[in-house]
Amino acid sequence: MAALVLRWKTFKTFAASCFHSSSTVAQQPPLPHSRFFPPLEAAMLPDGTFRGRVAFITGGGTGLGRAMTATLSHLGAECVIASRKLEVLQQAADEISGQTGNKVHAVQLDVRDPQAVTRCVEHIESLTGLPDVIINNAAGNFVCPSENLSANAWKSITDIVLNGTAFVTLELGKRLVRSQKGAAFLAITTIYAESGSGFVVPSAAAKAGVEALYKSLAGEWGHYGLRFNIIQPGPIRTKGAFSRLDPTGQFEAGMLSRIPTGRLGQASEMANLASYLCSDYASWMSGAVIRFDGGEYVMMAGEFNELHKVTADQWKVMEKMIRSTKGS
DSSP states (O other), X not given: OHHHHHHHHHHHHHHHXXXXXXXXXXXXOOOGGGGGSXXXXXXXXXXXTTTTOEEEEETTTSHHHHHXXXXXXXXXXXXXXXXXXXXXXXXXXXXXXXXXXXXXXXXXXXXXXXXXXXXXXXXXXXXXXXXXXXXXXXXXXXXXXXXXXXXXXXXXXXXXXXXXXXXHHHHHHHHXXXXXXXXXXXXXXXXXXXXXXXXXXXXXXXXXXXXXXXXXXHHHSGGGTEEEEEXXXXXXXXXXXXXXXXXXXXXXXXXHHTOTTSSOBOHHHHHHHHHHHTSGGGTTOOSOEXXXXXXXXXXXXXXXXXXXXXXXXXXXHHHHHHHHOOOO
């Protein structure tokens, strides 16, 4: 793990030097046509949607996990958030609870350790009872050429993403089955879980495994009252994420050019989708994989989508050339 940390620090230094960056992150403005797709940050579900419900969110203290926790708490849920950094968790729990007036509990957990998962679930069961909503959001990732991957590097990601999700899901799922209690499970993966992606191969493989796990259990455990759904988020700006990998905003600018809606996603939008999928409004949804990326995946996949860069005058020239072509 120490080698991984060193490699990560080395990469950050290298990336910063490549971009000749300063300490200031240049955030790219959305493209003009994004005005047609304005983000709505308010909770979309009615107040009290999750009143009397318990929600358990791994990685719930920061980023997307915190946003989902805040929305669920706002809608009435009693939330339990878990990760390795208890101090960060407790601060997030106190702040969210102070804003919503609903209890948010912080529980330290290393999802890579199945015994720690068992102890955590036992603690939650005594604290709040078994949860009605389970969101597997804990993740780890780093970029690396695949020819440089070590066994430990592979294991460090797959242990968190795939094994951690499996440990939490199976531990809670078995207890819910025994208790004859229904629940909604949600996994947060990524659009490249479907396509694969170079330079993040452990993450791509692990996320694909999570999707297979959830789709399998949606079929097997539905008769126990358990639902399983998946969100594949595209680029969403969260605190610190882009400042580490994109200090000048150059990568973000390229990203915006391949997102048809012309902007990045907002954490609040992700939280609204997650809360819907975990609510009774989506009680007939199970085994679903929701791609939430502003159209980025289909833009990159379409063989001829780059033709949007062709100007009107260029099209006229091309049309004349096409019409003048004889035969096949």
